[in-house]
Amino acid sequence: MQIVVPVLTPFTKDGKVDKETLKEHVRNLIKYVDVVFVNGTTGLGPALSKEEKKETLSAVYDVTDKVIFQVGSLNLNDAVELVNFSKDFHLVGVASYSPYYFQRLPEKWILNYFNELSRKAEHDFYLYNYPSATGYDISAKLVNKIEGIKGLKDTNQDLAHSLEYKIANPHLIVYNGSDSLVYYSLLSLDGTVASVANHSPHLLSAMRRFIKEGKKEKALQVQLIINSMLDVMRRYGQLSSTYSMVEVMMGYKVGYPRPPIYPLSEEEIHQLKSEVEPLKRKAEELISG
Numbered sequence: 001m002q003i004v005v006p007v008l009t010p011f012t013k014d015g016k017v018d019k020e021t022l023k024e025h026v027r028n029l030i031k032y033v034d035v036v037f038v039n040g041t042t043g044l045g046p047a048l049s050k051e052e053k054k055e056t057l058s059a060v061y062d063v064t065d066k067v068i069f070q071v072g073s074l075n076l077n078d079a080v081e082l083v084n085f086s087k088d089f090h091l092v093g094v095a096s097y098s099p100y101y102f103q104r105l106p107e108k109w110i111l112n113y114f115n116e117l118s119r120k121a122e123h124d125f126y127l128y129n130y131p132s133a134t135g136y137d138i139s140a141k142l143v144n145k146i147e148g149i150k151g152l153k154d155t156n157q158d159l160a161h162s163l164e165y166k167i168a169n170p171h172l173i174v175y176n177g178s179d180s181l182v183y184y185s186l187l188s189l190d191g192t193v194a195s196v197a198n199h200s201p202h203l204l205s206a207m208r209r210f211i212k213e214g215k216k217e218k219a220l221q222v223q224l225i226i227n228s229m230l231d232v233m234r235r236y237g238q239l240s241s242t243y244s245m246v247e248v249m250m251g252y253k254v255g256y257p258r259p260p261i262y263p264l265s266e267e268e269i270h271q272l273k274s275e276v277e278p279l280k281r282k283a284e285e286l287i288s289g
């Protein structure tokens with residue numbers, strides 16, 4: 001029942017990776033989570049340069065080695081350079097999403113991409129499957145052709161889709177990456193990769209504790225509060241709202257997103273906070289009771 005946080009990437013107002021803020025954020029998260037997933041979607045991975053992806057790894061590694069390092073790129077040479085860069089670190093693993101944007105890539109090209117990376121990796125290799133974002137759904141059959149694959153994160157609203165990987169290969173570590181399925185991912189898979197762990201790691205930790213204590217109704221109540229938070233966040237833009245939600249739920253600032261993922265306006269932040277405060281109070285009552 002692992003909790004993996006796809007950590008956000010703090011930027012300064014002039015768009016530079018704010019490494020010190022990232023380190024402080026991770027120091028707070030690792031009190032609750034098991035692994036930090038660096039350069040994922042919430043970390044704006046596809047919008048980071050090769051060098052920035054190295055900066056985020058180095059910064060997080062100053063705090064913890066419980067890291068999965070995402071290296072995906074539409075330039076395979078860059079992704080390979082990042083795999084080689086990771087060899088100097090002791091990590092949980094290296095991950096990559098599939099090539100994206102370009103349509104109708106032959107399956108063998110997709111497989112070649114992943115095998116080029118997995119063969120060069122000195123750490124366990126993980127797939128990041130995000131069909132709605134990449135346009136490619138890496139099937140359980142194809143996954144098992146990736147040499148040395150250790151596990152995967154399947155960002156998918158369909159839990160049955162994630163379970164298919166487990167059925168095809170019970171040895172695979174399988175996480176679901178949807179925030180609205182944390183409860184079910186903790187119950188039926190190896191764990192969850194949840195962006196809400198950036199601002200509500202204590203709620204996910206409480207959910208897991210409730211499940212272990214057999215208090216499934218309370219655990220499900222936590223999930224429903226999270227879903228209500230997501231509904232609010234998505235109206236303002238979930239990626240940018242995550243930055244503001246850290247301040248609301250954890251009490252500290254984590255810098256800014258970087259355009260084209262625009263920061264929320266002061267008015268939007270004020271509205272978001274006013275809508276989320278009641279949910280925060282409800283959650284605090286639930287997990288303290």
Ligand SMILES: O=C(O)C(=O)C[C@@H](O)[C@H](O)COP(=O)(O)O
Nearest residue numbers: 006040041042155177178179195
């Ligand atoms: O940020 C990442 O790398 C994640 O895994 C989470 C990510 O897949 C994203 O938050 C998806 O969540 P939803 O399916 O929108 O609930």
